[in-house]
Amino acid sequence: MTTFVNEQVKKLDTALSRSFEKNLQGTKIVNLSSLGEKDQFLFQASQALDFSGNSLPSFEKVQEYLEKYGETFNQDNKATAELEWLFIAKCTIAIYGQVFSKVLNLTLPISESIDYWNGIHGNTVQEIYYALQVAPFRIFTLLKNTVKNINNTSTAIQEAKSLFSSSDFILTQLFPIHSTTKASTNNIATNRTQPFNALKFFTLSTFHNRPLILEIIRDEVDLKKKSLQKFRSQQAASLGILLLTPPEFNQEQGEFASSVASQARTCIKMIKYVMEPPSDDGQDGTLQQKNVHHLQKRLDSMSDIHSSSASDVTMELRSVVKNWSSGYHHNLKCVQSSYGVPSVLTRYWIPAVVSYFAGNWAIRYGFKRKEDIMYCLEELGKTGHDFILNWVWEPVRKVYETIRLKDQRLSILSKQGLQSDLDSLERMVVGFAKDNLHLSELDLSRLVIDIREGDMSVLLKEYEKEIKNPLKNVIAGDLLQTILIQVQKTKVDVDLAMSALDKLLKSNELNFAFLAVAPSMLLTWASASWFKNTLQGRSQQKIKKTGLPMRETLRRIERQLILNESTQDNELSEWNAMSREDCAHQTECETQGILLCEVHLLRAYASTLPLKNSTRARFMEDVRDLENPNLSSEQKIQTIARMNRFWSFL
Known part of the structure; x- marks a missing residue:
């Protein structure tokens, strides 16, 4: 996605193209072969410096064209003035866009460092952890500086005793930020050392009921955060200057060549001003804030590029590109090293050491209990396999078969068995009534209807008579036959009840299938x-x-x-x-x-x-x-x- 800087540069390039076309008054360069060697290079270089994409031409690409222009084509090679200044204007816009983009991108590590110190400042646990993180580096710095001071003196033993007995020397080496004042946040070289003021921290420690070391650490974090905030405000001022004072290559200011020369010189001065570190303003040591008022004064006082020749302007552009890494970018690295986030080794040596010992213990424990661990893993795999197969796949398959009516095993009694029992009971009662009661055909047909409806009153009446003399009727009467017929009637009643239950089960067979699969599916869905x-x-x-x-x-x-x-x-x-x-x-x-x-x-x-x-x-x-x-x-x-x-x- 196009960034804000890309859009600004595209606007400048559009204005430059319109001004160049207006200066040509409708004439177009059709055939490159008709141009001289220098004009061909200028035209092709101007076309190569394209700002239509999402990325700007790099410093290396611009420097390559500028060096080729300055070394290959000397002043003796004549060129079209418009093409020459178009090339210079394109290079100026590219350098302006790169400086703008890089200054803007360099604010990100500063902002991240400020957020890092904000997370530590005021949090006692984080302050203690930070003190442990930087403790090895502080001790190493103390020992290194002590050895260095001892080697620089003739009386080494006596000097060592005095150094280690001096609390100011120890505190100064352990906490150098409290004993160093800087004339400029950007200019790291202008440091002035002063004695370590331990009384201030002792007073704060007594007042806050906190250890002395925590007060020193908290003040150190606060100093680093404020220094970064000050440097960030200076970056913001530089961005404001770049945003509010861009080069404007328009025809209204005069002829194309003179307009481009004026704007290019002004833009070079502005970029040099932005790349300069802020200086002390007066005796109080406060930083001179960059703004457009101060820029206007500096532009008036700075040595002007009196010569309007293109070679002089290109030399200034080349110097800007070469001085970028050793200027602004170098200052940022110095600020980051002094006040930025600690190095990766400093931040992660504690987790690395803890992970090493914890991992070593875990590996030794794993090898010691290797068989138990492998057994648990195998059992876990079998449990998962059996659960999926027996409680997910099989119930789902049964539901499918139930829907397709492929499984008919859920049946207690068949229709043929129930009908045969009913026919047998009918024949037994009709035979008993025909042999013992001597009923007519009409009465027998009615009896058949009563039997089908479950009415056994005829048989029960005979059973009541026979049971009055049970011993006699068991041997010589019909008591045994009536009892057996009632047993058949009981079997038929049981069959009828089982048939009703069978119908109930079949009507709810799908519900039972879903009920069986519901727990496993619910557990699977929850997982x-x-x-x-x-x-x-x-x-x-x-x-x-x-x-x-x-x-x-x-x-x-x-x-x-x-x-x-x-x-x-x-x-x-x-x-x-x-x-x-x-x-x-x-x-x-x-x-x-x-x-x-x-x-x-x-x-x-x-x-x-x-x-x-x-x-x-x-x-x-x-x-x-x-x-x-x-x-x-x-x-x-x-x-x-x-x-x-x-x-x-x-």
Whole structure:
């Protein structure tokens, strides 16, 4: 996605192209072969310095073209003035964009270091952990400086005794930041040492009822944080200057060549001014803050490039490119080494040592209990396999077979068996009535109907008569026959009951199948949901963790906008009033730079948002609204309010 710096550079390149085309008055370069060797190089180099993409031409590429221009084509080679100054203007825009982009990107490590010290400052546990982290480095520094001082003296033994008996020397070597004052945060070389003031920390320790070492550590963290904040404000001032005073290659200021020469010289002076470390202002040692007022004075006092020749301007551009690494970038490295986040070795040696011993113990314990561990793993695998096979796959397969009516085993009594029992009971009762009661055919047909309906009154009456003389009727009567017929009737009743139960089971067979598979499916669903929620929870936790610094960044942006909203219309910069009327509503140099730093930090945090549902793209739209210089402070405050309402992680 295109950044704010890319958009600014594209606008400058568009204005330059329009001015160049207007100067040519409609004529076009059609055939390169008709041009001279130098003109061909200038035209091709200008075309190669393309700003339409998402990346700017690198310093190395610009330096290559400048060196080739200066070494291969001397002043004797004549060239078209417009092409020559077009090439210089393109190089100037490329260097301006690279400086702007690099200064803006270099604010990120400073902001991250400030957040790191903010997380430590005021937290006693974090302060103790930080003291343990840097303890080996402090002891090593003390021993190294002690040996160095002993080697530089003739009386080594006596000097060693005096050094180790001197509390000021020990404290100064262990906590050098408390005994060193810097004339400039950027200029690390201008250090002035002073005796270690232990009385201040002793007083604070007594007042706060805290150990002396914790007070020293807390003050050290606070000093580093304030130093980084001061350097960040200087970066913001530099960004404000680059933002509010870009080179404008337009035809209205005069002829194309003279306009480009003037703007190129001014841009070179501005970049050199930005790359300079801030100097002491007066006797109080305060830093001279960079702003457009001070820039205007410096531009008037700086030695001008009197010569308007293209070779002189290209030499100045080459010097800017060469001095970048040894200038601004070197100062940033010095600040980072002195006040930035400790090195990876310093931060992680404690977890590394703990992990080493814990891992060593775990490995030895694992080899000692190797068989038990392997047995547990095998049993765990078998348990999982049996659960999936017996409690998930088989019940699901049975449900499928039940739906397709493939399994008919759930049956207690068949219809043929019940009908045969009923027919047997009917024949037995009819035979008994025909032999003993001598009923007519009509009565027998009625008896058959009564038997089918379950009425056995005829048989029961005979049974009542026979049971009056049971011994006699068992031998000579019909008591035994009536008893056996009632046994058959009982069997038929049982069959009827079982048939009704069979119908009930068959009607609920699918319910029983789902009831059998429900526990295993519920357990499987719960396990899958837990695993899914765990993965999503980590993602959501990551987003929420990113949302905390985002919310703090938005708070700083809104605070800066509110504090400067009332002064934007009244405190117009003299430089802006003289150069551009459309910047009348811009904030001051440092304020605009701070806003640009915070928005760029917000853009860096947004890179961790997920791409799903265009979350990152939509959030970047809001970020682009915040960095849009055409929007007023009130509109940006409304944008922040919209972001707080819409984005749940803020």
